Amino acid sequence: MKILVTGVAGQLGHDVVEELEKRGIEAVGVDIGEMDITDRDGVEACLRRTAPDGVIHCAAYTAVDAAEENEELCRRINGEGPRNIARVCKAMDIKMIQISTDYVFDGRGERPWEPGDPCCPQSVYGQTKYEGELAVQETLDKYFIVRTAWVFGLNGKNFVKTMLHLAKTHHTIRVVNDQFGSPTYTRDLARLLADMVVTDKYGIYHATNEGDCSWYEFACAIFREAGVSVNVVPVTTAEYGAKASRPANSRMSKEKLTEMGFERLPSWQDALHRYVQQLKEIAGDPEDSLG
Numbered sequence: 243m244k245i246l247v248t249g250v251a252g253q254l255g256h257d258v259v260e261e262l263e264k265r266g267i268e269a270v271g272v273d274i275g276e277m278d279i280t281d282r283d284g285v286e287a288c289l290r291r292t293a294p295d296g297v298i299h300c301a302a303y304t305a306v307d308a309a310e311e312n313e314e315l316c317r318r319i320n321g322e323g324p325r326n327i328a329r330v331c332k333a334m335d336i337k338m339i340q341i342s343t344d345y346v347f348d349g350r351g352e353r354p355w356e357p358g359d360p361c362c363p364q365s366v367y368g369q370t371k372y373e374g375e376l377a378v379q380e381t382l383d384k385y386f387i388v389r390t391a392w393v394f395g396l397n398g399k400n401f402v403k404t405m406l407h408l409a410k411t412h413h414t415i416r417v418v419n420d421q422f423g424s425p426t427y428t429r430d431l432a433r434l435l436a437d438m439v440v441t442d443k444y445g446i447y448h449a450t451n452e453g454d455c456s457w458y459e460f461a462c463a464i465f466r467e468a469g470v471s472v473n474v475v476p477v478t479t480a481e482y483g484a485k486a487s488r489p490a491n492s493r494m495s496k497e498k499l500t501e502m503g504f505e506r507l508p509s510w511q512d513a514l515h516r517y518v519q520q521l522k523e524i525a526g527d528p529e530d531s532l533g
C-alpha cells in the first residue's frame with residue numbers, strides 16, 4: 243500500500259509519514275514545494291505520478307488570527323485545496339482522509355460535539371475548513387473527515403512550545419480560562435490515521451486525546467511537566483482579546499471511534515508527558531526545543 247501525505251513539513255504530516263513507515267506502508271510526504279494544493283493541475287500531476295492508494299491530507303492554512311486578514315488565501319488553501327485533491331482521488335478511485343477542526347462548531351453549550359452536529363463556524367479559519375469538508379463530501383464517496391483540536395507535535399509551532407518559550411522571558415503569563423477542549427499529540431493521532439487508512443470505514447470522526455481542560459489548565463500542566471516555575475494568570479476570552487473568535491466549548495465526542503472499532507487516543511495528560519519527554523530527549527531541555 244502507498245499513501246501520499248500532504249503537509250509533511252508541518253506537525254501532523256511529519257508524524258503520519260513516520261507512523262506509516264514504521265508499519266511498512268510506503269509513505270510519500272509532500273509539502274508546498276512538491277505539491278501546492280491550490281494548483282489544480284499541479285495536484286493532478288503529483289497524484290498521477292505518485293499513484294498512491296490513498297491520501298492523508300494534513301496541509302492547511304493554520305494561522306487562525308492571521309486568517310482574519312487573509313481570507314482569500316486561507317480559502318484557497320483550506321477550501322479549494324481539499325477540492326483539488328478530492329477531484330483527483332475520485333478520478334483515480336482512491337480514498338482520502340481530510341483533517342479538519344473543532345473550529346467548525348460555534349462553541350455554544352457544554353455538551354461534547356458529535357460528528358453529525360450542525361456546523362456553524364465563527365472565524366475565517368473555521369469557515370474555510372468547513373468549506374474544505376463540504377468539498378470533500380460533495381466530491382467523494384471514499385472519504386474520512388477527521389476533526390481534531392489543540393494539536394501539538396515536534397515539527398512546528400504549537401501552544402506547548404509557545405508557553406515554554408514565553409516562560410523564558412516572562413514572570414507572569416496570562417492564559418484563557420473559559421475555552422475548553424482536548425489537546426492532541428500528533429504521534430497519537432498519527433497512529434489512529436494509520437489504523438483508519440487501511441479500512442473502508444468511511445465517514446466523519448472526532449479524534450483528540452481523551453479528557454478536556456481549559457487553555458489555562460493546559461498551560462499549568464505544561465509548566466508542571468517541564469519543571470518550569472512561572473506565574474500563570476487565568477483570564478477570560480474577552481480580557482485576552484484575540485483577533486479571531488474561538489469556540490468556548492471545543493469538547494468533542496469520540497464515541498464513534500469506539501463504535502467503529504478504532505482504538506481511541508490516550509489521555510491528554512499522558513500525551514503531554516510523553517511529548518515533554520520527547521522534547522527533552524531531542525534538546526536536553528524542553529525550552530530549547532522551539533522549532
Ligand SMILES: NC(=O)c1ccc[n+]([C@@H]2O[C@H](COP(=O)([O-])OP(=O)(O)OC[C@H]3O[C@@H](n4cnc5c(N)ncnc54)[C@H](OP(=O)(O)O)[C@@H]3O)[C@@H](O)[C@H]2O)c1
Nearest residue numbers: 249251252253254274278279301302304343390391393398
Ligand atoms: N494546529 C492545530 O492546533 C490544529 C487544530 C485543529 C485542526 N488542525 C488541522 O490539523 C491539520 C494539521 O495541522 P498542523 O498543525 O500539522 O499544521 P501545520 O503544522 O501548520 O502544517 C501545515 C503544512 O501545510 C503546508 N501548506 C500551507 N499551504 C500549503 C499549500 N498551498 N500547499 C501545500 N502545503 C501547504 C504548510 O506550509 P507552510 O508552513 O510553508 O505554510 C505546513 O507545512 C490541518 O488540517 C489543520 O487544519 C490543526
